[in-house]
Amino acid sequence: MPIEMVDRPLPSVLGESRRIGGAVDDLFSFFLPVPADGRARLYEAMRHAAIGGGKRLRPLLTVAAARLFGIDEGRAVRAGTAIEAIHVYSLIHDDLPCMDDDDLRRGKPTVHKAFDEATAVLAGDCFHDLAFEIMADPATHEDPFVRCELLMGLAKASGLEGMGGGQMLDLAAEGQALDVSAITRMQQLKTGALIEFAVEAACIMGRLPDESRTHCRGYARNIGLAFQIADDLIDHDGNEEAAGKRVGKDAGAGKATFVSLLGRDRARQQAEFLVTQAIEHLASHGEEADLLRAIARYITERDR
DSSP states (O other): OOGGGOOSOOOOHHHHHHHHHHHHHHHHHHHOOOOSSTTHHHHHHHHHHHSSOSOOHHHHHHHHHHGGGTOOHHHHHHHHHHHHHHHHHHHHHHTSTTTTOOSEETTEEOHHHHSOHHHHHHHHHHHHHHHHHHHHSTTTOSOHHHHHHHHHHHHHHHSTTTHHHHHHHHHHTTTSOOOHHHHHHHHIIIIIHHHHHHHHHHHHHTTOOGGGOHHHHHHHHHHHHHHHHHHHHHHHHOOHHHHTSOOSHHHHHTOOOHHHHHOHHHHHHHHHHHHHHHHHTTTTOOGGGHHHHHHHHHHTTOOO
């Protein structure tokens, strides 16, 4: 039935985000006990970057998608935490002076500001490694073939065919006049690939055949793009205190965004259209997809 006909209240995204975020924090805390040796500063920097704050969208998506297939939530949280570790590493490196040169992230100083640049580089490197350590652990899934597929998917989503490649496209685009199709391609790699894999990971853990994942991929692709448009709107209109990071930096750098190309109103309309499409992809599911529906709606309502 169409989602508009569902009269039950949808789950609270913020409530679920806090709950899943707490579980992610617990896992990071478990993996990052500060040792009494020369590595202590590195561990402290990683804890600074990963524990507390953030939307935890990616692990939240993995847990929400896992409900479609009856996957144990604890295992879904582990897979989501591995994906979040990749996201955290990317933020640490993106904030460095050689990249975006930011001094505020998630409402607190960026890692290179709170510690130093060398420690920040190592912290990002170690989060990359930690992601694959968590995903490869039998505690995440008992089937080694499933774990291999998860590892392959995570590598692709974070590497040349995903986030890393998208970041390079972003760097190469500085000072260039890009059109909407070029911006869309760049953001589908830079931001969308990891968001899409957060949903795909649940399909893999549920041993869903490749041909049966189309609706999940469609949902994830739509919200990934809607998320980036919403981010552009926040950067254009947002409040720095609410966002927990510097806003207005895209316009200041002269970067082409969905907002600069489409205008604020058309960009918002496009994001809302993508959310509607994402929800339509879940039409074959019932109550078990309600959190995914709520997340899609939250994408365009958030202020951070």
